[in-house]
Amino acid sequence: MNFLMKNPSLSRFNGGQPKSTSNFMSKNLKNKFSYAVVIMLTLLFISCSGDDGAMGPAGANGQNGADGQNGLDGNANVTTVLVEDTRLLSGQDNIIAVNGITQDILDHGAVLVYMRIGDIWYSLPYFGFLNTINVWKIDLNSVILRVDPGNTVLLDFKFVLIAGNSANASANSKTNIFSSLENNGIDVNDYNQVAAFFKLE
Structure with missing residues (x-):
């Protein structure tokens, strides 16, 4: 069963x-x-995660920005000339020899003139209690000063010669030099500021 x-x-x-x-x-x-x-x-x-594709072409370059204002060069284009023990006579041209004032500086550069009283450098023109001293003319290798009303004692003068950029010469070269100094916060009437900016002795 x-x-x-x-x-x-x-x-x-x-x-x-x-x-x-x-x-x-x-x-x-x-x-x-x-x-x-x-x-x-x-x-x-795994089958979907293959190698990365090739990098795409680079995009177009952006537009160049506007050029900035040209600044002043260092002391390679700036020199000083010290003339000591100079007496200025009233009523006549006092011609001071300043070697280094070239035609290029006259055309495109600048000349700053300072006078020392004690330990202080004063920019010209100078307006004192007894007389006034002015820069009458700047010429090749010389500067003409005038004093009024009387003669001066022996004074020291310092001339700062700033060469211009003849490659970009224009009728406004001198104006551009002073504008550049002003834009850098430099008062050209203050010799210490000018000396510090250009690293002058």
Whole structure:
């Protein structure tokens, strides 16, 4: 006689397999399916992440900004001439030799004149209690000074010679020199400021 017939309790099995075994196989199949999905997604991600593409062409250069104002050069283009113990006479041209005043300086540069009283340098023209001292004319290698009303004692004079830029020469060269000094906060009437700016002794 068939064993199954002798054991009615086994008639609850499906196809000879217990229900508990069927449930186990179902869960196992779901787990395998989940693993398969994860592996497929991983392979898909790897296949999509290839090498970076080549860099695109460079963009066009931007527009150049406006040129700034040319500044004054250092003391390579600035010299000083010291003339000591000079007495100025009233009512006549007092010609002082100042070597270094070239035609280029006359045309495109500038000459600053200072007079020392004690330890202080005063710019010309000078307006004192007793007399007035003016720069009458600046010429090649010389400066003409005038004093009024009387003669002076022995004085020291310092001449600051600023060469211009002949490559960019214009009728406004002298104006540009003074404008540049002013833009740098330099008062040309103050010799100490001028000396510090140009690194003069």
